[in-house]
Amino acid sequence: MKRTEISALYAGCAQLDGTSVTVCGWVKTIRDSKALGFIELNDGSCFKGVQIVFEESNLSNFKEVTKYNVGSALIVTGKLIVTPNARQPFEIHADEIVLEGASTSDYPLQKKRHSLEFLRTIAHLRPRTNTFSAVFRVRSAAAFAIHKFFNERGFVYSHTPIITSSDAEGAGEMFRVTTLDPKAPPLNEDGTVDFTQDFFEKPTSLTVSGQLEAECMAMAFGKTYTFGPTFRAEKSNTPRHAAEFWMIEPEIAFADLQDDMDLARDMIKSVLSYVLETCPEDMAFFNAHYDKGLIERLNSLIESDFGHITYTEAIEILEKHKEKFEYPVHWGVDLQTEHERFLTEEVFKKPIFVTDYPKEIKAFYMRLNDDGKTVAAVDMLVPGVGEIIGGSQREERLDVLLARMEELGLQPEDYSWYLDLRRYGGSKHAGFGLGFERLIMYMTGVSNIRDMLPFPRTTGSAEF
């Protein structure tokens, strides 16, 4: 069977006019009146479906075809006819329609609007809807754009470990990974669990970040990035938190905070450009149905220079407008989304970097500034969302890092390999983290992280 995908039909319909083609796909809509019927067939190769025209005069199984249910899988052979005056540029006049797989009259995805909440309960079928077809196609394109960006710049893609015996952030609730008997774990004489009998002979968890391991790779390759799943066992039931999500974490050697910001800016511009270029119909759909200003905002980011302000300057500005905010703002507090959006949307009216945050609200590995109070951290804030990327220059000075770890009660022996990077030819280096689902939310205007992952994992939910 020589099959042509619908995306190829759209690309080549002028050349294919009048020729016979075979398309395979699923029935999105079907209707008939007397001796004539119409099927919208979709094969997932692009956002759009193709219109199939079938006639009793031309089709021996016409009557059966009229009874096919929405969702049925069909193999259709027919003549492609260009239709310059119709809504769609061409249609297919069927000479043969073969039922590859039937559907039922109670198929859950009938032609009507379903709520995103309902569709989450049928996550195995929802990729067939317009919204999720577009979300996952954009997700796939964005993932490729990220690999392409880093590959073209000579970054080595590193698969940092998922199961870990360390805790990258020195904080964060983690999932335990174990093969011990859940009911009756082996115990030591003092009554504690005997983890030497666990699979890895010690307690292990799911990683919250590949950064520390990525730093090892940066000290060998100069430039590296991770792109893999990370985990948080936080019972946050919000539209922005999932227990399992994908993160991109580049790490660059011989680089400071400015290099880090340049990289983050170039990356995000590159990814947005790629997706707008390769998924125009999916993006037009989101623009029409989810966020009327979406494409304009993304294009504006691509063309924009980025603002830059320190945390201290940001606080000064925010304090002048404190009556606008729900959360109080003063030097030392972390910025809330409302503060971030005010800065990027109202003050700068473009994307900005905020740098040099108080050390108390940032992780132990961030480089201490000369003021002794702030660290070389950076957040990228974008209109419509707030923070989308967080990064920092890393502390490369062994003595300063050890002092900071002592302040925080971290044990140097737990990080001996990480500290070795400062003992053996350490260099200035920096990196950032981008939550992949947050990026897709920003790019699609769909506002719940549960709709960004094919099968989302959140508190109380690990279906499929």
Place this chain on the structure above:
Amino acid sequence: MKRTEISALYAGCAQLDGTSVTVCGWVKTIRDSKALGFIELNDGSCFKGVQIVFEESNLSNFKEVTKYNVGSALIVTGKLIVTPNARQPFEIHADEIVLEGASTSDYPLQKKRHSLEFLRTIAHLRPRTNTFSAVFRVRSAAAFAIHKFFNERGFVYSHTPIITSSDAEGAGEMFRVTTLDPKAPPLNEDGTVDFTQDFFEKPTSLTVSGQLEAECMAMAFGKTYTFGPTFRAEKSNTPRHAAEFWMIEPEIAFADLQDDMDLARDMIKSVLSYVLETCPEDMAFFNAHYDKGLIERLNSLIESDFGHITYTEAIEILEKHKEKFEYPVHWGVDLQTEHERFLTEEVFKKPIFVTDYPKEIKAFYMRLNDDGKTVAAVDMLVPGVGEIIGGSQREERLDVLLARMEELGLQPEDYSWYLDLRRYGGSKHAGFGLGFERLIMYMTGVSNIRDMLPFPRTTGSAEF
């Protein structure tokens, strides 16, 4: 600081002859005699380092530089001089050498041969060695080649879930994922563990395969692939088994076993070609130091047509040579590596597909052949390794699938969403799995899976 990477120096040295350049990297070797010294500096941008020549007459800190230890991070500015008669095409005559980060005299990676076993104990430093620099660069290139191959063919990249409440193979030991108190889990009245109090309110594990979820995506997009981590809690302490490894699993709709074989063959040829082309020095290193026939064997696979034999035919051949094998061979047993290698190396002398295995030794979802005894499974066998890819056409017939599940004691209600794919417009479909580390072993000739992963996880070992 305008820095140039060593890969760019090699690419452009003819144009750069006589100009001043700045390179940043780590000292691989250093030696001096009287007023002249030599440093081999590596920055990880390519396999090769660059030779730095430094002279007392030209360098105010000459004496200090001679004392720098191997592993030190340096920033070197100097004149690039093309050296047509030397081993390396150019060298850099240093005008300035800045110590970015010192190393120590007990730096573990001194210039001598280290065993792979020893290097595993310093996995945070081993990417700086020739072998691991090359392994991880090849790994990165191969990952990109895979994404590129599928992207160019219109496959949607799907992130299937890592944490799962189902078991894709209907077998296989799995890691439990939990936030329950390891010592005193909450119990039901009957004394069993109360998993409703666990994070996901049910028992969950780490995935062994994304295939079942990928099938959902294939029924929407027609073509999809996963590329993510998978897990096995098997205490197999062999050079070929890791507890955590990465797997590629494409899934195609409206496709049968032949389409599956075509895709697997095209993919592997494409990935090998890409890596040989983009990593010639890394591959030459493996060919010289790990496997003298490596490049020839890979090129031969690229140019080869692939043989095809059924399992039943394979058994007939193997039975004629049974004296050659350690493991007995007769219809019904699974093929061992010795059998597979005999078939591909001795009988066919090229890569082959073996298809149509007994249903008893294959998974429940593989499509039953008309003989009622075998299933539409396929393994790709390659010289030097044996099986590298395993796949199948999937059972799309609901009644046949249910009967097979009943035979195996699987509960249909545990797979209701998977069965829905057969209720609502199912189509012929097929897919395969490729263990990414096995592929890199095949491509590098390095024979232990612990050396394929930056930070390997195996029984009793989850360091770093």
